[in-house]
Amino acid sequence: MARCLVTGGAGFIGSHLTERLLDLGHEVTVLDDLSTGSRENLAAVANHPAFRLRVGSITDPLLLTEVMAGSEVIYHLAAAVGVKLVADDPVRTIETNIYPTELLLRQAVQGRQRVFLASTSEVYGKNPKERWTEEDDLHFGATTRARWAYGCSKAIDEFLALAYHRKFQLPVVIGRFFNVVGPRQVGHYGMVIPRFVDQALAGRPLEVYDDGGQTRCFGHVQEVVECVFRLTESSAAHGEVFNIGSDELVTIRGLAEQIIAKVHPGLAIRYIPYREAYGEGFEDVRQRVPDLTRLRTTLGMQPSRSLSDILDDVIAWKRSQPAGDQT
Numbered sequence: 199m200a201r202c203l204v205t206g207g208a209g210f211i212g213s214h215l216t217e218r219l220l221d222l223g224h225e226v227t228v229l230d231d232l233s234t235g236s237r238e239n240l241a242a243v244a245n246h247p248a249f250r251l252r253v254g255s256i257t258d259p260l261l262l263t264e265v266m267a268g269s270e271v272i273y274h275l276a277a278a279v280g281v282k283l284v285a286d287d288p289v290r291t292i293e294t295n296i297y298p299t300e301l302l303l304r305q306a307v308q309g310r311q312r313v314f315l316a317s318t319s320e321v322y323g324k325n326p327k328e329r330w331t332e333e334d335d336l337h338f339g340a341t342t343r344a345r346w347a348y349g350c351s352k353a354i355d356e357f358l359a360l361a362y363h364r365k366f367q368l369p370v371v372i373g374r375f376f377n378v379v380g381p382r383q384v385g386h387y388g389m390v391i392p393r394f395v396d397q398a399l400a401g402r403p404l405e406v407y408d409d410g411g412q413t414r415c416f417g418h419v420q421e422v423v424e425c426v427f428r429l430t431e432s433s434a435a436h437g438e439v440f441n442i443g444s445d446e447l448v449t450i451r452g453l454a455e456q457i458i459a460k461v462h463p464g465l466a467i468r469y470i471p472y473r474e475a476y477g478e479g480f481e482d483v484r485q486r487v488p489d490l491t492r493l494r495t496t497l498g499m500q501p502s503r504s505l506s507d508i509l510d511d512v513i514a515w516k517r518s519q520p521a522g523d524q525t
């Protein structure tokens with residue numbers, strides 16, 4: 199059994215990964231500054247004998263060094279996330295997503311630790327291809343458009359990780375997450391499914407940005423963390439980049455319609471221009487679908503829960519939350 203460090207382990211994806219690792223019998227230390235994550239996300243494991251929470255920032259080099267020292271495997275999920283948060287605070291995005299990753303990778307080389315680096319489908323930017331494979335080009339917009347700070351910062355992390363792998367044989371796996379959803383995801387940072395479900399449960403019109411013709415694929419967080427764990431365990435995956443998510447495509451309008459049908463039939467959709475939702479100069483990604491061949495070939499599996507099933511799970515979780523906690 200391994201001693202694991204999960205940076206960002208109090209976040210939405212990190213907390214599910216932490217639970218899974220503990221279930222498998224590993225020891226887990228979480229490092230999290232509780233800025234977008236929360237203690238409640240870890241409530242189910244708070245008293246687990248193999249679990250420890252260190253509250254602090256990955257931007258604190260002494261703390262990072264200390265928590266890394268006792269670990270064999272490092273899952274690096276701490277980052278500034280969410281298109282809205284990132285567009286609102288690009289300085290924080292760059293400072294949180296680049297410098298600490300560099301330090302973490304350098305220390306992992308010294309400690310001979312295995313690393314999983316959480317990246318994102320945002321790195322593909324506006325690539326017009328219908329399906330993105332890991333070797334495709336990155337198409338960012340202008341640096342004056344704050345959205346691209348997120349994808350760019352993660353692309354730099356990927357370059358660093360690959361460079362450390364080539365130069366020092368660091369066993370590192372890079373996972374590009376595609377729209378991960380499930381229980382514990384909150385809507386304040388812009389994520390569409392928790393927002394739509396909250397709106398539907400409150401009986402308010404669902405706010406679809408632009409014409410709703412943009413597409414996404416939504417993967418269930420439990421299947422995504424299973425892929426993360428298995429890839430990190432697999433030596434064939436080291437030094438490689440993987441798309442991780444579902445490839446079931448839906449338009450945002452179609453998503454809103456499905457949620458309305460499940461929660462509150464008859465509810466209206468309100469179409470909101472991007473300008474109003476994100477401010478002037480925002481650019482969206484029109485189509486985002488992963489090619490999962492590499493993931494399937496390496497693991498013999500991929501996230502496969504249907505969107506309908508995922509929505510039922512999110513709706514059931516939201517309904518179980520105390521009133522007023524729905525965000």
Ligand code: UDP
Nearest residue numbers: 281388389390391393405406407412450482
């Ligand atoms: N979106 C929407 N209404 C919302 C939030 C998001 O129509 O309240 C749209 C958003 O413009 C994007 C898609 O839903 O096209 C997914 O947004 P999200 O922020 O969840 O993830 P992204 O794929 O943009 O990272």
